Amino acid sequence: MAGFITLMATSTKSSAVKRFFIGKPISSADDANHRLPKKIALPVFASDAISSTAYATEEILIVFLSLAGAGVAAYNNLVPLSIMVVVLLAIVVSSYRQTIFAYPNGGGSYVVSRENLGKYPSLVAGGSMLVDYILTVAVSVAGGTAAIISAFNGLAPYRVELCVGFIALITIANLRGLKESGSLFAPPTYLYIICLFSLIGVGLFKVFILDLPPISHDSEVAKELLSQTNSVTLFFFLKAFSSGAVALTGIEAVADGVPAFKKPEPKNASITLVIMAFILGTSFFGLSVLAQHLQPLKDHEGLIRDTVLAQLAEQVYGGRNIFFFVTQFATFGILILAANTGYADFPRLSSIIAKDNYMPRQFMNRGDRLVFSNGVIFLGVSSGALVVIFGGLVNALIPLYAVGVFTGFTLSQAGMFVRHRRLKEAGWVPRAIMSAFGASTTALVAGIVVVVKFADGAWIPAVVIPTLVFCFVAINRHYTRVRSFLNVQDGYTAPFHTHFVIVLVGSVNQGTLHAIRYAQSLRPDRLIAISVVETAEDRQKIDEAWIKFNLSDVELQTITSEYRDLTEPILNRIDELDAEYDDDLITVIIPEFVTSVRSQWLHNQSALAIKARLLFRPNTVVTSVPIVIP
Numbered sequence: 001m002a003g004f005i006t007l008m009a010t011s012t013k014s015s016a017v018k019r020f021f022i023g024k025p026i027s028s029a030d031d032a033n034h035r036l037p038k039k040i041a042l043p044v045f046a047s048d049a050i051s052s053t054a055y056a057t058e059e060i061l062i063v064f065l066s067l068a069g070a071g072v073a074a075y076n077n078l079v080p081l082s083i084m085v086v087v088l089l090a091i092v093v094s095s096y097r098q099t100i101f102a103y104p105n106g107g108g109s110y111v112v113s114r115e116n117l118g119k120y121p122s123l124v125a126g127g128s129m130l131v132d133y134i135l136t137v138a139v140s141v142a143g144g145t146a147a148i149i150s151a152f153n154g155l156a157p158y159r160v161e162l163c164v165g166f167i168a169l170i171t172i173a174n175l176r177g178l179k180e181s182g183s184l185f186a187p188p189t190y191l192y193i194i195c196l197f198s199l200i201g202v203g204l205f206k207v208f209i210l211d212l213p214p215i216s217h218d219s220e221v222a223k224e225l226l227s228q229t230n231s232v233t234l235f236f237f238l239k240a241f242s243s244g245a246v247a248l249t250g251i252e253a254v255a256d257g258v259p260a261f262k263k264p265e266p267k268n269a270s271i272t273l274v275i276m277a278f279i280l281g282t283s284f285f286g287l288s289v290l291a292q293h294l295q296p297l298k299d300h301e302g303l304i305r306d307t308v309l310a311q312l313a314e315q316v317y318g319g320r321n322i323f324f325f326v327t328q329f330a331t332f333g334i335l336i337l338a339a340n341t342g343y344a345d346f347p348r349l350s351s352i353i354a355k356d357n358y359m360p361r362q363f364m365n366r367g368d369r370l371v372f373s374n375g376v377i378f379l380g381v382s383s384g385a386l387v388v389i390f391g392g393l394v395n396a397l398i399p400l401y402a403v404g405v406f407t408g409f410t411l412s413q414a415g416m417f418v419r420h421r422r423l424k425e426a427g428w429v430p431r432a433i434m435s436a437f438g439a440s441t442t443a444l445v446a447g448i449v450v451v452v453k454f455a456d457g458a459w460i461p462a463v464v465i466p467t468l469v470f471c472f473v474a475i476n477r478h479y480t481r482v483r484s485f486l487n488v489q490d491g492y493t494a495p496f497h498t499h500f501v502i503v504l505v506g507s508v509n510q511g512t513l514h515a516i517r518y519a520q521s522l523r524p525d526r527l528i529a530i531s532v533v534e535t536a537e538d539r540q541k542i543d544e545a546w547i548k549f550n551l552s553d554v555e556l557q558t559i560t561s562e563y564r565d566l567t568e569p570i571l572n573r574i575d576e577l578d579a580e581y582d583d584d585l586i587t588v589i590i591p592e593f594v595t596s597v598r599s600q601w602l603h604n605q606s607a608l609a610i611k612a613r614l615l616f617r618p619n620t621v622v623t624s625v626p627i628v629i630p
Contacts, residue, residue, distance in 0.1 A: 036260050038272050043189035045257055046276035048136050048250030048341030050189070051334045053196060053283045055143050055394055056085075057291050058298050058308040059243035062395060066299040068236035069228035075292045077232055077240070082288035085244045086281045088441060092251050093277040095413045095438040097270050098431055099255045102419065104266045108256035109412035110349060114356070116415035116422070120469065125411040126353050127468035128404035129252065131461050133346035135401050136249060137339040137383035141166050142394045144335030150310040151320075151328040159392040164384050166336050171380035174343040175373055188333030193279060195330040199309075200286035203316040207293045214295040215315045221303045239452040242402055245445055247284050249405050250338070251277075252412070256345040287312070300395055307331075342383070347375025357479040358472040399457035404465060406446035413439035497585035497619065498525040502574060504590050504610070505531040505556070508545035511591035515625040516554055519589050528555040530573055532566050566606050571613055574620075586620045593627040 036044060060081060064074030096108075103111050109129060114122035145162045149155050155162065206212035217226065232240075254273040261268040287309075296311035297304055306314075309331055310324075317323040347363070351372045354363035362374045390396040413435045420432035450458050501524035503515050519527055529551075533539045539558050546556050559569045578584050592607050607624070614622045 037262050038268050038275075040186055041254075041257075041261055041268065041272050042275060043186040043337070043340075044260075044344050045253040045272060045341055046250070046279070047189050047334060047338040048140060048253060049248070049276055049280050050193065050250075050283070051140055051143070051338035052247040052249055053280065053287055054147065054307070054309050054331050054335055055139075055398075056244050056247040056284060057082075057287050059246065059395065059398055060240045060288075061291070061296065061298050061308060062300045063236055063240040063243055064232060065225045065228075065297060067239070068232050069230040070232045070236075071226050071228040071230070072295070073229070074232065075295055077237065078288045078292045079285075081237070081241055081244055082285050084241060085247055086285055088245065088445065089248055089251070089277060089281050089284075091434070091438045091441055092248060092409055092413075093273060095409075095416060095435055096251060096255045097273060098416055098435065099412060100258055100269045100273065101266045102416065103255075104258050106256055106258045106260075106348060106352070108252045108345075108349065109408040109415070110353065112415035112419070113411045116418040117411065121411050121415075123358065123469045123472045124465060125408050126349065126358070127465045127472065128407040128411075128461075129256070129349055130346060130353075130404075130468065131464055132249065132401070132404040132408065133342040133349070134379060134382045134386065135397060135404070135461075136342035137167065137170075137379060138163075138386040138390075139246075139249075139394060139397045139401055140335050140338035140342075141170075141383070142387060142390075142392045142397060144332045144338075145392060146307055146394055147310070147328055147332040147335060150306045151325060151332075153305055156305065160388055163387040163392040167339070167380055167384045167387065170336070170339050170343065171376060174340065174376050175371065188330065188337050192330040192334035193283075195327045196283050197286075199313055199316055199327060200283065200290055203290045203294070203312065204286065206316060207290065212294070212315070214293065215297075215311055217297055219304070221299060222297050225297055225299060235452060238448050242445065242449040242452055243398060245406070245449070246398060246401050247280065248409075249401060250341050252405075252408060253341045253345050255412075256349055260344070260348070290316075339383070342379060343376055346379045347372035350375045350378075353472070356476075358476050360475065361479075396457070399453040400460050402449045402453075403446060403458050403461040406442045406449060407465065409442035410439050410446055413442065495583070497583050498581060499587065500524060500577065500581070500584045501527045501587045501589060502577070503527070503529045503554075504570065504588065505529045505542070506591075508542060508549055508551075509591075511593050511625065511627040513549065514627060515589050515591035516551065518623075518625050519587075520554075522587065524587070528557055528577070530570060531556065531558045532561050532569050533558050534561060536560075567609050567613060570610060571617075574614075574617075578619075584619065587623060588614055588620065589623050589625060591625045591627070593629055595629045 057078070060078065061074065064070045064077060068074070070077075099108065099112055103115075105111070108125075110122055110126035113125040141163050142159075144166065145159055148162070149159065203212070217223065251273075254269050254276065258265050258269045261272070290312060291308065294312055294315050296308040296315075298308055310328060313324045313327040314320055317327075350359055350363040353359045354361055363372060363378075365374060366372055386397065417432050417435040417439060420428045420435060450462055452458075454462075499522065501519045501522055503512075503519050505512050505515075516529065531542050533542065539560070542558065543556070546552065557573070559573055561569045574586065574588065578586055588610075590607050590610065611622050611624075614620050
């Protein structure tokens with residue numbers, strides 16, 4: 001009976017392909033040498049937060065100009081709103097510095113909530129951050145693609161294809177290992193930081209010293225946006241604030257990934273977090289001041305293709321010159337590579353949740369390169385699907401973003417407050433007050449996001465996160481049931497079974513003879529062979545071969561299948577034979593031959609279907625006897 005393509009037949013070729021893309025395996029003992037120094041950890045864990053400066057101000061302007069219709073008056077709200085975001089940033093960072101030292105093994109809000117708030121809050125925190133990391137990849141890649149399209153408008157029709165391609169490349173890079181991907185992604189991150197501060201510095205110098213005028217907008221869309229005179233209501237101000245608050249996404253990444261740092265891990269992680277916060281806070285505030293004076297435009301329908309950052313660069317540098325294109329490519333680089341923050345933390349967090357038996361245990365497995373490969377692949381597929389569904393548009397994805405982020409922030413800080421009150425370590429009171437204030441603030445922001453952006457898509461994570469919690473509980477219930485079933489009680493002994501061996505026969509050949517000889521070596525209590533035939537001629541042919549090769553000492557049963565089906569007749573006959581005795585342990589032996597990788601697909605794969613069905617049959621062992629044909 002012909003078999004399916006076995007791992008033996010494909011291992012050499014697939015291994016070569018895997019080594020080409022992923023690299024050579026890394027020993028577990030070499031893990032310490034692949035920890036991250038601060039200069040590499042910053043681009044790995046902070047690129048998401050820093051990259052949000054490329055679209056956070058833009059999202060605020062979309063609300064004020066395109067949705068609220070505030071016209072020129074919209075720019076007066078930029079700086080006050082940015083100050084609110086920076087203050088919120090300082091609160092969250094202060095809280096997460098405490099988390100890093102309290103929980104040096106990583107896990108962020110999930111571990112903090114698990115240890116201090118209980119089961120369900122921790123699952124909500126875990127689900128929130130997993131959703132956040134998937135959205136981090138989708139939003140970052142979509143934003144990076146938008147930066148390239150701003151420089152080369154002809155690429156606009158290929159937005160989704162570009163996004164998916166970039167996600168595939170980042171996925172492969174991360175499968176090669178965290179340190180290797182970090183070294184690869186560090187230069188673009190630092191280039192963006194240099195370009196960003198250069199743009200802000202040169203721009204503010206030209207604005208305040210050289211009296212650089214606002215951007216001249218000549219299109220009909222631009223004139224319509226600027227001509228509106230609606231006042232900014234509280235609803236739209238809060239909506240703009242929630243859009244700007246996406247600048248805080250990625251703050252938790254450092255706390256989630258503390259074990260990836262070089263020793264002393266908490267100290268290095270804390271320093272990295274502070275550096276990240278300084279870069280993010282100063283650049284976000286600086287861009288807001290610059291945008292207030294230069295007045296870039298953006299609409300929610302995408303009729304103005306250039307990003308706000310591109311418009312600022314063009315005005316500050318006096319046109320689309322080398323400085324403009326370097327800024328655009330740096331923006332593209334940081335946004336594409338900001339997805340690496342998600343890849344650094346999603347697999348690690350999912351492995352922690354899986355270790356607690358709330359996610360499939362495959363997420364615990366580390367691959368050849370000491371990364372949680374299954375988590376990396378799952379993240380790539382999920383974020384790619386999101387990009388396709390939402391057309392690769394940043395403003396379509398942003399409403400989904402902040403709900404999970406601020407839910408995680410709130411639960412983490414609430415957990416730290418409970419921890420401070422429980423342990424009452426030296427100086428715990430001010431830290432507890434900071435955590436309580438932070439939790440209250442981020443909870444308020446999370447509520448604002450859900451309310452003001454509910455119809456824009458915020459309802460999706462509001463539904464997805466509880467659904468994830470339900471799935472976590474169901475998975476845990478399954479593992480608990482399996483563990484209870486397999487648990488060995490005192491005095492337990494395995495029951496004795498009579499051994500019944502069945503050899504499946506397609507035709508009498510070398511494979512069949514080898515399989516029967518192997519079956520006889522097992523010394524079974526009963527041995528029979530089963531063959532499925534279509535016609536009486538087939539039955540006669542196999543009976544004659546049975547006699548010819550002196551197999552008469554093995555009982556042969558033939559089944560006629562009028563509908564040319566192998567699987568069902570065999571399974572039905574096994575059930576009938578099993579019903580004759582109550583304590584049978586049945587071993588089904590399948591002879592199969594294996595050819596080269598190139599030609600194996602030419603042969604019948606019926607053994608695969610039979611094995612798949614028998615896998616779920618109790619008291620049944622399935623054994624293949626392969627005949628390798630060189």
